Amino acid sequence: MSITADYIKEKLQRELEATHIDVEDTSPNHCGSAFNVTIVSAKFEGKPLLQRHRLVNACLEEELKDIHAFSQKTLTPEQWQKQQK
Amino acid sequence: MSRLFLTTAKFLRTQGPRSSFLRALSSEAADTGSREHIDGLVKKDKVVVFMKGVPQQPMCGFSNAVVQILRMHGVDNYSAYNVLEDENLRQGIKDYSSWPTIPQLFLSGEFVGGCDILLQMHQSGDLVEELQKVGIRSALLDKQPDTDKDKQ
Numbered sequence: 001m002s003i004t005a006d007y008i009k010e011k012l013q014r015e016l017e018a019t020h021i022d023v024e025d026t027s028p029n030h031c032g033s034a035f036n037v038t039i040v041s042a043k044f045e046g047k048p049l050l051q052r053h054r055l056v057n058a059c060l061e062e063e064l065k066d067i068h069a070f071s072q073k074t075l076t077p078e079q080w081q082k083q084q085k
Numbered sequence: 086m087s088r089l090f091l092t093t094a095k096f097l098r099t100q101g102p103r104s105s106f107l108r109a110l111s112s113e114a115a116d117t118g119s120r121e122h123i124d125g126l127v128k129k130d131k132v133v134v135f136m137k138g139v140p141q142q143p144m145c146g147f148s149n150a151v152v153q154i155l156r157m158h159g160v161d162n163y164s165a166y167n168v169l170e171d172e173n174l175r176q177g178i179k180d181y182s183s184w185p186t187i188p189q190l191f192l193s194g195e196f197v198g199g200c201d202i203l204l205q206m207h208q209s210g211d212l213v214e215e216l217q218k219v220g221i222r223s224a225l226l227d228k229q230p231d232t233d234k235d236k237q
Contacts, residue, residue, distance in 0.1 A: 049198065049202050049205060049206070050196075050197070050198050050202060053198065053199075053201065053202060054183075054184075057183075057184070057185055061185075064185040064186075065185070069147070069186075070185070070186055071147070071200070071201050072201055073201070073205075
């Protein structure tokens with residue numbers, strides 16, 4: 001079963017209680033080997049970058065074994081709001 | 086034949102004497118993927134990068150980004166280990182830092198992050214501070230933002 005953007009989006013949303021998620025399959029031919037994700041979650045509050053990314057990594061631990069490239073942006077709801085302006 | 090020799094010699098020279106490639110060749114090479122070995126690598130130098138390719142020729146966009154960011158801050162003197170050269174190291178470093186991807190940057194033995202984190206830290210100014218903490222003055226601190234003089 002190849003990993004899809006929807007699958008990742010759904011999993012992250014569920015486990016991180018994300019208020020906003022963007023998942024982009026950046027692999028050639030959208031074969032599910034490279035992803036770019038933006039996650040907005042209150043769970044990131046008070047956590048330094050490294051910890052936030054580790055949270056995401058932990059959520060996708062199994063999937064990351066098969067993904068070749070992964071890039072992420074982790075924002076708190078407040079940071080996301082600021083970005084929208 | 087001599088051209089191959091020259092290319093190899095140049096490659097080894099750019100890798101530096103501490104390259105994992107050379108170490109793997111030596112008879113007393115420890116398991117290059119072991120915790121002890123990697124622990125030694127990250128503690129030996131202030132700035133350590135595990136990447137794909139070498140700083141003069143990164144083999145992946147993310148690794149290249151890290152190299153470029155370090156360059157922008159004037160950090161030229163760092164140890165870079167090419168995981169494409171060594172499968173043991175490639176897996177070992179992921180286990181060591183519990184981090185699934187390459188590149189990986191260590192400052193004074195501490196894992197800082199990969200490309201994403203480094204980029205964000207660079208943009209936010211946090212990287213200048215982190216470098217300062219390990220006694221490295223970022224070149225960006227010396228840049229005069231309001232001058233037209235561009236010759237360094």
